Structures are given as C-alpha cells and as structure tokens.
Amino acid sequence: MTAKRIDGKAKAEQLATSITQQTAALLEEHGIKPGLAVVIIGEDPASQVYVRNKGRRAEACGFHSVQHSLPDDVAQQEVLALVDKLNHDDAIHGILVQLPLPGHLDEQSITQSISPQKDVDGFHFVNIGKLTAGHTDDAFVPCTPAGCMLMIEDELGSDLSGLNAVVIGRSNIVGKPMAALLLQRNATVTMTHSRTKDLPGVVRNADIVIAAVGRPDMVKADWIKPGAVIIDVGINRVDRQVDGEMKTKLTGDVDYDDVIETAGAVTPVPGGVGPMTITMLMFNTLRSARLSAGLEDQATA
Numbered sequence: 255m256t257a258k259r260i261d262g263k264a265k266a267e268q269l270a271t272s273i274t275q276q277t278a279a280l281l282e283e284h285g286i287k288p289g290l291a292v293v294i295i296g297e298d299p300a301s302q303v304y305v306r307n308k309g310r311r312a313e314a315c316g317f318h319s320v321q322h323s324l325p326d327d328v329a330q331q332e333v334l335a336l337v338d339k340l341n342h343d344d345a346i347h348g349i350l351v352q353l354p355l356p357g358h359l360d361e362q363s364i365t366q367s368i369s370p371q372k373d374v375d376g377f378h379f380v381n382i383g384k385l386t387a388g389h390t391d392d393a394f395v396p397c398t399p400a401g402c403m404l405m406i407e408d409e410l411g412s413d414l415s416g417l418n419a420v421v422i423g424r425s426n427i428v429g430k431p432m433a434a435l436l437l438q439r440n441a442t443v444t445m446t447h448s449r450t451k452d453l454p455g456v457v458r459n460a461d462i463v464i465a466a467v468g469r470p471d472m473v474k475a476d477w478i479k480p481g482a483v484i485i486d487v488g489i490n491r492v493d494r495q496v497d498g499e500m501k502t503k504l505t506g507d508v509d510y511d512d513v514i515e516t517a518g519a520v521t522p523v524p525g526g527v528g529p530m531t532i533t534m535l536m537f538n539t540l541r542s543a544r545l546s547a548g549l550e551d552q553a554t555a
C-alpha cells in the first residue's frame with residue numbers, strides 16, 4: 255500500500271484562514287492588532303527569504319508587521335538595545351531574531367533578552383522550562399515542533415498512549431521540544447542522534463518518526479515499520495542532474511520515494527513541515543496578543 259502524503263501546505267492554509275478570522279475579531283471586539291517584529295542581522299540569503307515570507311504571512315493575517323534589518327557588523331549592545339525597545343513596545347506582541355547570527359554576536363544572551371511573554375519562537379529558558387514541565391497553557395512552544403504535532407494529531411489523534419515515537423536529532427529548536435510534546439501526549443519517546451548505535455534498528459520500532467538532522471535522504475524504507483507516520487523536518491539543498499543539467503533541489507532527511515511504499519503517512523519536502531512552521535509563528539503571535547489582553551486562550555484551529 256502506498257502511504258498517505260500529508261499535505262502540510264493545505265493544513266497551514268486552513269489554519270491561516272482561522273488565524274485571519276480570529277485576528278479580525280480581536281481587532282473589532284477588543285481593538286487589539288497582533289504585532290510581530292522580526293529582526294534580521296546580515297545578508298544570509300536563506301534567512302532573507304525566510305524573513306520576507308514571515309513578514310508577508312503576518313500581513314496576510316492582518317497583523318502589524320515590522321522588520322528591523324541590522325548590518326552584519328552590528329554591536330551586541332545595539333541588538334540588545336533594539337530587543338529592549340521592542341520588549342517595551344505595546345504594539346508588539348511577538349519578537350523574533352532570525353538565526354543564525356554573525357559569529358561575533360552572542361546568540362544565547364540575545365535570545366534570552368527577549369521577554370518570555372513575547373518569545374514567539376519559544377527559545378527563552380522560561381518557555382523551554384514550562385514546556386518540559388508540561389505547562390503548555392501559558393508557554394510558547396517552538397513553531398516547528400508545534401506544527402509537527404498538529405500533523406501527527408491529524409493522523410493518530412491527540413492521545414499517543416502505547417505508541418513508540420523516535421526523534422532523530424537533538425537540537426534545541428526541534429528535537430528536544432518535539433520529544434517533550436510527544437511525551438506530554440503519552441507517547442513512548444526515544445531520542446536519537448549522531449552517537450546512537452544502530453539507528454536503523456531503533457527507528458524500526460517506531461510508530462512515529464521525526465527526522466530532524468539535516469542529512470539528505472538519510473531515512474530509507476528498510477528503517478521503517480510498516481504503517482509508521484513519518485514527519486520530515488529536513489530542508490536540504492542538493493545539486494542533482496536533471497536532463498543532463500545540474501539543478502538545485504530541496505530534499506528532506508527522508509528518502510520519500512523509497513519510504514512511500516512502507517510507511518502509513520509521510521510529509522513531503524517541500525510542502526510538509528515548512529508551511530506549518532511559519533503558520534505556527536502567526537498562531538503564537540495571535541496567542542501572545544490575546545494573552546497580553548487577559549483574554550482566554552483559543553484552540554488551534
């Protein structure tokens with residue numbers, strides 16, 4: 255049987271429609287417009303594209319959207335001063351400093367200078383701590399794992415009791431928060447990484463596989479338990495020969511064409527996790543605006 259292709263793009267669009275409607279209602283009923291500030295430092299081309307897309311999506315949702323572009327030799331103090339200004343700006347509910355940063359800047363002190371109440375990336379230690387302790391009611395959950403979780407719920411429901419989940423990759427942005435979310439939903443979670451012995455053997459036990467390592471097409475069909483749900487977080491640019499011409503192609507960490515005959519459901523790259531991530535940023539920003547006004551939290555969609 256061929257696996258289901260999980261359409262992250264369609265799900266993200268559905269969710270964005272709901273966010274846009276809730277944003278209009280928040281403005282009409284409470285006079286509040288969610289505000290998202292994105293800070294970009296330097297000229298990294300991939301980051302420029304991501305940031306432009308975040309700004310566009312924020313505007314499409316009806317948000318107040320601002321971008322601050324700083325030169326790549328900007329001083330640490332100047333970045334901290336901008337974050338401080340945004341922390342105190344009542345029109346801004348979400349602050350995101352695009353990573354990676356130029357080498358001379360201290361990423362940790364910048365990330366941790368963002369007010370936890372405006373940390374829509376979910377990178378502040380307060381939000382990480384709340385997520386780890388299971389206090390997600392008032393924590394911001396990092397966007398990529400939050401989006402992955404919604405797609406997993408669509409396939410398997412919100413209670414993952416009795417299911418084995420294997421997370422490949424232990425990053426702070428994806429692997430670790432993903433494991434915390436899966437655990438909260440009662441999955442039996444195994445974290446794996448570059449030092450794991452017999453990775454294919456471990457993955458073969460998984461009902462749910464999250465691949466977040468940045469190794470193109472690493473996960474193969476013979477790693478996969480028949481019927482497993484596979485979420486591919488990888489976005490790798492690889493050069494491939496197409497009709498005698500070298501072309502750059504986006505590919506995930508999972509060999510999609512290989513696993514499609516074995517798995518139960520798989521996210522494609524592009525069109526899977528990526529669109530969900532950016533929409534979850536909008537979800538977190540709307541949520542922040544609502545929480546700042548003392549309003550009840552709202553459901554995802």
Ligand code: GUN
Nearest residue numbers: 350351352353354375397
């Ligand atoms: N760079 C790549 N992904 C992300 C993300 O989710 N947040 C931030 N701030 N930077 C990133």
